[in-house]
Amino acid sequence: MPTAVSLFTGCGGSDAGISKLGFKILMANDKLAYAKDVYQANHEETDYILDGVENLKSFPSAELLIGCYPCQGFSQGGTRDANKKINTLYLEFARALKIIKPKAFIVENVSGMIRSDFKHLLDDQVKKFTEAGYNVKYKILNASEYGVAQERKRIFIVGIGNQFHIEYAFPKPTHGVSDLLKPFRTIRDAISDLPEWPPENEYYNSDFHWYYLSRNRRRSWDEISKTIVANARHMPLHPVSPPLEKVKADVWQFSENRKARRFSYKEAARLQGFDNLIFPETEKFSLNMCCTVVGNAVPPPLFEAVASALPDIWD
Ligand SMILES: C[S@@+](CC[C@H](N)C(=O)[O-])C[C@H]1O[C@@H](n2cnc3c(N)ncnc32)[C@H](O)[C@@H]1O
CATH class of the missing domain: 3.90.120.10 (DNA Methylase, subunit A, domain 2)
Structure with missing residues (x-):
């Protein structure tokens, strides 16, 4: 069973996706108490630490690190302030990445991150994750094209450890209007x-x-x-x-x-x-x-699709 650590876990949309693929989630973390309550009612086996990520000093070692840092400022409804402190929580993710050294990582965030006023933050994330030793790719995906009955465009940033010499390829849509695809879920x-x-x-x-x-x-x-x-x-x-x-x-x-x-x-x-x-x-x-x-969650089928496109680098 490959292992994972989950940060900015919320109620566990991303975790539900990788659980379906057989990952054992060793640790989850969020600072929102009700997110922990929901998570534990649905995945009682995971150690869920209720605290700000900045207060975590150690992490279990794991093969996959996942995390979806908050998106205030990037989202359509947010204040669009690229310099808000909350927009630097990716540095906490990068800190965990350097400590855990997983074989791969997956990040999800709102698609607004790609807009010109936020692009410097996206570029810095790619730079930090690359410097940590990963081959990094990113792409905007629409959940509706992966069997979710909802229009939801999100950016995914995926990194595979340089030691594998593999470039990650995003999964092709499974749902759509073409005869080759399953019909959209309604x-x-x-x-x-x-x-x-x-x-x-x-x-x-x-x-x-x-x-x-x-x-x-x-x-x-x-x-x-x-x-x-x-x-x-x-x-x-x-x-x-x-x-x-x-x-x-x-x-x-x-x-x-x-x-x-x-x-x-x-x-x-x-x-x-x-x-x-x-x-x-x-x-x-x-x-x-x-x-x-x-509403904060990543649609589990979308996260599952992204994780299932990772190469088989697990022991
Ligand atoms: C976009 S949501 C993550 C959703 C989650 N991945 C899921 O699929 O359900 C971002 C989460 O980050 C949490 N968060 C915000 N600041 C945090 C911090 N400093 N430390 C830990 N969690 C934080 C929020 O409470 C929120 O649940």
């Missing part, structure tokens, strides 16, 4: 077995603010979902809601007078590609926390 495929009207405490059930209605937030059953975000209030609409029609620039309204609702956190987890994620009702449990950890 909202219906992902959630049609769940109740159309779940209990009201499972979704954000307040009015739709003007900002929410400044764009189309709805997709129908046979489409791919819009991106699942880490905020209950900004969650896309469930297809049971009436369609939205454009009134003018940045103003949309419901086309029929019937009830609309956002996706629930359980539906959001399915649309992220989790099989049946358990949300334990611990002290930190709340609708917002469930949406935060699910």
Whole structure:
């Protein structure tokens, strides 16, 4: 069984992906208490350290290191401040990389990192990881092309230890419109077995603010979902809601007078590609926390696809 260490683990989307490939995750880490609660309810065998990564002094040795440092500033919704301290957490990942010296590593982050105002940070990550002894490649992938019922573009940075003299090749899409591919997974495929009207405490059930209605937030059953975000209030609409029609620039309204609702956190987890994620009702449990950890996660099937394209360098 190849071994892995996971940093910026959250509730474990990336970890669920590599677990399916048979990796044993020796250690996980995050500073968000409810992320740990969810993770441990789903993967009880992993040692999950609840602390800031900067406080970790030692790491177990492992063959694969994975980590998805936070993305404030890179994301569309963020403040786009390239100099925010949070944007240098990759240096903590590089520190762990130098201590653990895994055979390979995988990083995921939002695609905005490739924009010109952040490119210097991306270039510095590639430089630091290359200096640590890895052959580094990066690419933006869309989760929908790997069997996830959601539009979600993310950048992946993958490194293979120089001693292997192998260049990583990103996996080819498995889902799409071509006859050679499987059809895209739709909202219906992902959630049609769940109740159309779940209990009201499972979704954000307040009015739709003007900002929410400044764009189309709805997709129908046979489409791919819009991106699942880490905020209950900004969650896309469930297809049971009436369609939205454009009134003018940045103003949309419901086309029929019937009830609309956002996706629930359980539906959001399915649309992220989790099989049946358990949300334990611990002290930190709340609708917002469930949406935060699910919206922050890497879709497990996407991470699995990226990890499965690594060469067989495990003992
Ligand atoms: C994009 S999310 C990671 C999602 C995760 N890979 C998954 O698939 O579920 C980034 C995570 O970094 C965590 N984080 C932010 N700053 C941190 C720090 N200083 N130390 C440890 N974790 C931190 C956040 O709490 C958040 O869960």
